[in-house]
Amino acid sequence: MFGRIWRTLWRPTSKYALGAVLIVGAIGGVVFWGGFNTFMEYTNTLEFCISCHEMRDNVYAEYTETVHYKNASGVRAICSDCHVPKPWTAKLIRKVQASNELLHKVLGTIDTKEKFQDHRLEMAQRVWDTMKSNDSRECRNCHSFETMDFHKQSTKASKQMQAAMKAGDTCIDCHKGIAHKMPDMTAGYLAMFKDLKAAAKGGDGGADTLYTLETQAYYLTEDAAKGGGKAAGRLLAATEVSVLERDGDLLKVRVDGWQQDQVDQVIYALRGHRIFSATASKDGVEAIQRHKTEVDPDTDLTWHQVSIEGWIKSGAVIADQQKLWDYGKEMYTSSCSVCHSLPEKDHLLANQWIGSLKAMKRFIVLDTEQYRFLQKYLQFHAKDTGGADAHG
Template sequence: MIRKWWNTLWSRKTPFRLGVALIVGGIGGVIFWGGFNTFMEYTNTMEFCISCHEMRDNVYAEYTQTVHYKNASGVRAICSDCHVPKPWTAKLIRKIQASNELFHKVIGTIDTKEKFQEHRLEMAERVWATMKANDSRECRNCHSFETMDFHKQKETAAKQMQEAMKNGDTCIDCHKGIAHHKPDMAKRAREEAAAFMARTEDLTGDHVWAKRTTGLVAEPADDASKLATVLVGVGMTRLESSGDYVKVRVEGWQAGQVVRGQYAGFGLRALNLSISASALDQVKKGETRFYEDGNQDWVQTSLDGWVKAADLTSDDQMLWSIADRTFSSQCGACHSPPDPASRDALAWQTDVDTYAPRTSLTGEEKRFVLRYLQVHGAGSKEAMAIN
């Protein structure tokens, strides 16, 4: 009977057959689409997300200790709320991208806690970059500047939120550790710094910079008398080379009666040198200018001496790039690090002294970061141009 019905159906005229085909196809499409959409929505559930032990044992365990998991209002944001777009096209693209995650699941890229920690920064930076690019779209599903009552926020938070709104900042700029532990960003910065400090260079240019705090000595020998201590990041003129040493000239300004200090520029209190008492007669003095803000005379000075070549670099771009990464990895742990040009040298001195104890900066790293901020601070370029 079925065969008879089938033959009768397809013996009809073309419009009838086409109509039946469309109906059958439509029903099939609905079934397929419904099944596809149901499965895709299932992949957005918490149960699916933590079915992999890599997620369950690491980021999920951290997430359960945050306000997104448990709070006074009883509103919970699950994995997909933060990591899966709501717009259909963006959601489909994200699901396709997830196939790469399935591949790494199969090959065991992060199948142990040790492997997960090794790749944590890489994974986090990928998520941060995506959220930065889409203006923290998923965060804004629940949060918006327009609906915030700043009067109900703590004074500091309200000030920072309003500043972020004015500057066009996005959520992820300041809230990178809101639901999961932040990676150890300082570790990679230190590895990059160590590699840079260890590399040898052919110092043939006219200008060099101290890549670590070092000694300025009278002769190109290990037992030579010390003229001064050169601070990390100080720029110098290269005069000549001899074996493992380079002769340099360090130029700057003496502030008032502070004869044992040399600063980077006129009125710029970013220290170049701490000069030995025995070397004061070797300091050459030039122009004198009255500095109104300090109500004192500043004297242009220079001092020649020898520095170990291993302590110098001719790549100032890499030097400051390393300094910036050190600054960002340490001072960006709680908030988005400010632009160096947002403060002058003295303000940066105060800020670094105040906040460095809250970081893991070593003494040398603190000096390096301070030098970077001071010479790139407000007004520094103009002050140093007077040299």
């Protein structure tokens, strides 16, 4: 009897044939979808996430020491709670993106602790960028400004949370490193500086306009420069110089800038802005040429447009100013976005950046040279300087 029913359903002329196809298709679809969805949910489990040693021996071990793993309320956030979106489409996209991680598993990109540390900043930055772009969507599955009772928070936390809510900040702006060890934030800009130094030693291509890579001495005569004689002063990093002559590894350059009246030993990049370009010794001061004098209408201070010529070594200057600013941007991002959202560079005046950065100095790990460069980068991109493109 069953054989007769089967033949009837599959007979081409049978009115039941189409129904059979639909039934089989529907059953197959349910089985496929159920299996696919079950497997995708399995990949969200903690067991799956730490099934490879790269995760188990590194970030998982760190995570078990945090409040997201163990806390007074007994609520645990596992890997997928923070790294896998809840919306289905976004979740599927993330799963497809994760297939790239299988490739690097095969390649052994991070299969040792040393390799993992080398790539930690790169991986962390990728996650931070994603969280920043989606307004920390996964964080907000559990945390939201709307449900916070600010009165039950500490005074400091309440103040910062309410300020962040008002400014439209997102969770990851202030909470980097909350579940995993912070990467070495200096790695990015240190690598960039190393590349800049290598480029400087490789030559400047005969460019007429160059930029100092770091603080260096300048000399009034070529002989003094060759013999390591007494320097006439120092050029600070990111100072623009015009090349006048070339002789082997020496360059005769001119620095143009401004000198505040009665402050003879400092040359500033712009009138009325304390952006340091060069300092001068007593002999250096005598070599400074004044071209015109102006009174700043905002401060009534007298400023002199000046220039000075001197000899410098050629191995510490570059022709591409934008590479300097890219280095400054990386330094600023790495140094000033760990504890709070990164302020826009143009939210302060150039002179205001001096005091603002000084107030934050104890929270950052820059040496004196790096600190001075960062200050100059911010000043050149401040509200009243218009960024590097405005400095003709």
